[in-house]
Amino acid sequence: MERVLFHVDSTLELIPCLLNPERVVMRRSSGVRAAPNANIIGRSPRQYDTIMFTGGGQTELELQLLFDIQLGAGASVLDDVRDLTAPLWRLTYNAGLASGFGQPPRVRLIWGKAWNVPGIITDLAEWTEDFSPSGKPQRSWVSLRLLQTDPAPLVTGRSRLIDAETLAELRALIVSRPLTDVRIYEVREGDRLPELAERFYGEAGLWRLIAEFNDLLDPSDLPPGTVLAIPEVL
Numbered sequence: 459m460e461r462v463l464f465h466v467d468s469t470l471e472l473i474p475c476l477l478n479p480e481r482v483v484m485r486r487s488s489g490v491r492a493a494p495n496a497n498i499i500g501r502s503p504r505q506y507d508t509i510m511f512t513g514g515g516q517t518e519l520e521l522q523l524l525f526d527i528q529l530g531a532g533a534s535v536l537d538d539v540r541d542l543t544a545p546l547w548r549l550t551y552n553a554g555l556a557s558g559f560g561q562p563p564r565v566r567l568i569w570g571k572a573w574n575v576p577g578i579i580t581d582l583a584e585w586t587e588d589f590s591p592s593g594k595p596q597r598s599w600v601s602l603r604l605l606q607t608d609p610a611p612l613v614t615g616r617s618r619l620i621d622a623e624t625l626a627e628l629r630a631l632i633v634s635r636p637l638t639d640v641r642i643y644e645v646r647e648g649d650r651l652p653e654l655a656e657r658f659y660g661e662a663g664l665w666r667l668i669a670e671f672n673d674l675l676d677p678s679d680l681p682p683g684t685v686l687a688i689p690e691v692l
Contacts, residue, residue: 459524462569466549467576469563472676473545475600476524477569483520489513516605519567519575523600538594539586546600549579567604577604645684651677658688 459476466473492507525542536542549563567575581603586595643654651665651674659667669677672686 460569462523462567462573464546464549465566465568466545467564467566469678471545471678473565475542476526476529478522478524481520481522485518485520487516487518489515518580519577519604519606521567521602521604523602525598525600527596537590539596539598543584543598543600546579546582546602547584550582564607565604575604575606576608577606579603580605641688641690643686643688645680645682645686647682649680649682651680654686654688 460479462475462477464473464475465471489512490509491512492509525539527536527539527542549565552561562578564576564578567573567577579602581601583601584598586598588596590596641658643658651668652662655665655668656662665677668674668686668688671689
């Protein structure tokens with residue numbers, strides 16, 4: 459089993475789990491579909507439907523995940539594995555937005571340095587086992603389908619989320635710069651990485667750069683008084 463993370467773009471939440479690396483299924487469907495009313499009564503029969511080219515297409519990943527309270531960070535305090543899988547279930551619900559429209563939160567599957575896949579969870583099934591005397595499951599297997607979304611940045615005003623390739627380029631740029639190009643910032647009450655990135659870079663999506671540079675394991679955990687190194691990138 460391999461350790462992977464699901465990163466929720468909107469909340470910075472990290473959901474750790476184990477992945478079965480022997481079975482990662484990827485499916486791709488082209489942007490085509492059968493034309494409506496292609497074969498109508500009275501016309502010559504066709505051997506194949508008339509095809510419409512709609513553009514785009516879809517890429518879907520099918521993953522087999524494992525959750526176990528004896529293997530997770532909360533093993534000492536958790537007694538029900540469903541406390542670990544609940545965040546994934548929440549990602550399958552349409553969240554209301556300010557515009558009035560709902561959509562599931564976008565997440566990123568992060569697996570080592572080779573996988574950083576943005577997407578929406580479209581299907582999720584869970585089966586539990588290893589029950590305690592009180593009937594609480596200790597282990598859970600989750601079958602999940604992740605529909606990949608456009609890797610281009612999501613734009614909200616001036617803020618944007620950068621992709622893995624851009625982040626790698628920025629990290630390489632940082633390595634080449636002298637330490638004099640790094641400023642020091644002490645975290646204050648209420649500070650969050652996207653707001654700090656907006657303040658220093660003018661781009662909230664560059665919060666990942668600050669997190670990477672400071673080796674932050676949980677970017678949502680910023681206690682007041684934490685000292686951050688803010689690298690210059692321009």
